[in-house]
Amino acid sequence: MLSPSLSPLQVAISLGDPAGIGPEVALKALAIAQSQGLLQHTEITLVGSPLCWQTCYQNLRSRTEVADPADFAQRTTADPPTDIQTGEITAESGEVSFRALESAIAGTLEGQFEAIVTAPIAKAAWQLAGHGYPGQTEVLAEAAQVSRSGMLFVARSPQTGWELRTLLATTHIPLRDVPHVLSPELLTQKLSLLIDCLRQDFGIDRPTIAIAGLNPHSGEQGRLGREEQDWLIPWLASMRDRFPQVQLQGPQPPDTLWLSAGQAWQRAGVAAPDAYLALYHDQGLIPVKLLAFDRAVNTTIGLPFVRTSPDHGTAFDIAGQGMARPESFLAALELAIALAHNRRQRALQLETV
Ligand SMILES: NC(=O)C1=CN([C@@H]2O[C@H](COP(=O)(O)OP(=O)(O)OC[C@H]3O[C@@H](n4cnc5c(N)ncnc54)[C@H](O)[C@@H]3O)[C@@H](O)[C@H]2O)C=CC1
Numbered sequence: 067m068l069s070p071s072l073s074p075l076q077v078a079i080s081l082g083d084p085a086g087i088g089p090e091v092a093l094k095a096l097a098i099a100q101s102q103g104l105l106q107h108t109e110i111t112l113v114g115s116p117l118c119w120q121t122c123y124q125n126l127r128s129r130t131e132v133a134d135p136a137d138f139a140q141r142t143t144a145d146p147p148t149d150i151q152t153g154e155i156t157a158e159s160g161e162v163s164f165r166a167l168e169s170a171i172a173g174t175l176e177g178q179f180e181a182i183v184t185a186p187i188a189k190a191a192w193q194l195a196g197h198g199y200p201g202q203t204e205v206l207a208e209a210a211q212v213s214r215s216g217m218l219f220v221a222r223s224p225q226t227g228w229e230l231r232t233l234l235a236t237t238h239i240p241l242r243d244v245p246h247v248l249s250p251e252l253l254t255q256k257l258s259l260l261i262d263c264l265r266q267d268f269g270i271d272r273p274t275i276a277i278a279g280l281n282p283h284s285g286e287q288g289r290l291g292r293e294e295q296d297w298l299i300p301w302l303a304s305m306r307d308r309f310p311q312v313q314l315q316g317p318q319p320p321d322t323l324w325l326s327a328g329q330a331w332q333r334a335g336v337a338a339p340d341a342y343l344a345l346y347h348d349q350g351l352i353p354v355k356l357l358a359f360d361r362a363v364n365t366t367i368g369l370p371f372v373r374t375s376p377d378h379g380t381a382f383d384i385a386g387q388g389m390a391r392p393e394s395f396l397a398a399l400e401l402a403i404a405l406a407h408n409r410r411q412r413a414l415q416l417e418t419v
């Protein structure tokens with residue numbers, strides 16, 4: 067429970083792609099958050115084109131429960147010059163979603179917000195609008211001028227309360243580039259970031275972390291691929307020396323690594339790692355989305371502020387129909403509030419020491 071003596075947490079929600087389901091899941095999640103009293107100590111600011119927020123609200127309000135954008139503070143960016151067609155990937159919608167993210171980041175760096183919850187954008191629309199970033203993570207990291215950042219997916223089991231955490235070592239790159247991009251230096255950077263995040267954001271000082279292999283059966287002693295033998299196993303040995311407080315498991319066969327997560331998700335008392343390190347995007351996200359598509363949150367670690375996002379994309383196939391499920395966005399909002407609150411508490415403790 068948040069302490070009422072603190073001033074409200076300041077959380078920005080960026081519009082995302084207005085042709086997709088981002089504004090819809092945001093307004094639906096806000097309606098649930100309002101009705102459940104989750105925003106009592108939080109001030110929400112909607113960031114982006116006011117016309118796009120309003121259009122989404124007007125389109126859906128008679129069909130489903132959505133919050134009224136007028137109930138929240140606004141940080142506005144330019145409206146699109148022409149109507150946005152739901153479900154279409156265009157330069158106009160890419161420009162609108164990029165400007166909303168840019169403005170949310172600017173507000174955060176100016177000290178207006180402590181956390182940003184980003185609605186999903188379409189990378190293809192950004193490309194059409196001339197913004198060549200592979201995703202929002204890279205824009206956030208560049209704007210915050212951090213040398214290390216990571217894409218961590220977090221999901222809490224509704225049955226057991228166990229929390230699945232999966233960090234991706236590589237993200238939006240072609241599969242064939244993965245073996246060339248992976249290196250001891252990159253994995254050291256990601257692992258140390260994860261260890262810092264577990265301690266600072268989740269209060270876990272002595273975590274167990276499971277690391278996936280790259281090849282089937284983790285290479286089967288080099289017969290099905292050599293990366294494990296050539297450098298992953300020696301690298302892990304060096305990490306055990308460097309982080310003696312951390313129990314490092316692996317490199318483990320990727321096809322069975324997340325079985326423990328499935329069990330801990332369903333049954334209380336099952337032992338499972340505090341976090342998993344996946345070597346590439348789909349290796350980590352297939353188990354996450356199979357287990358927790360409606361609950362997982364994508365959070366960027368390594369930033370000086372909190373950033374969360376739902377685990378799904380723009381879902382153009384169902385945009386504008388009122389059928390998008392808001393649970394992942396709601397989880398992203400709740401996690402953003404919890405992490406921002408933790409960071410405030412830590413800052414207060416440091417001030418009083
Ligand atoms: N955080 C972000 O900004 C993300 C953006 N994307 C972008 O989204 C676009 C579409 O990507 P896809 O691979 O198709 O993934 P997607 O997550 O948008 O859709 C995959 C499938 O899941 C369904 N779905 C997704 N969210 C749903 C929800 N809340 N309720 C009900 N059904 C839902 C969709 O209808 C679709 O059938 C791409 O441009 C991609 O770059 C994808 C993932 C994350």
Ligand SMILES: NCC(=O)COP(=O)(O)O
Pocket residue numbers: 187200201202203204364375
């Ligand atoms: N698959 C995760 C994803 O696309 C999220 O990317 P980002 O926009 O948060 O960088």
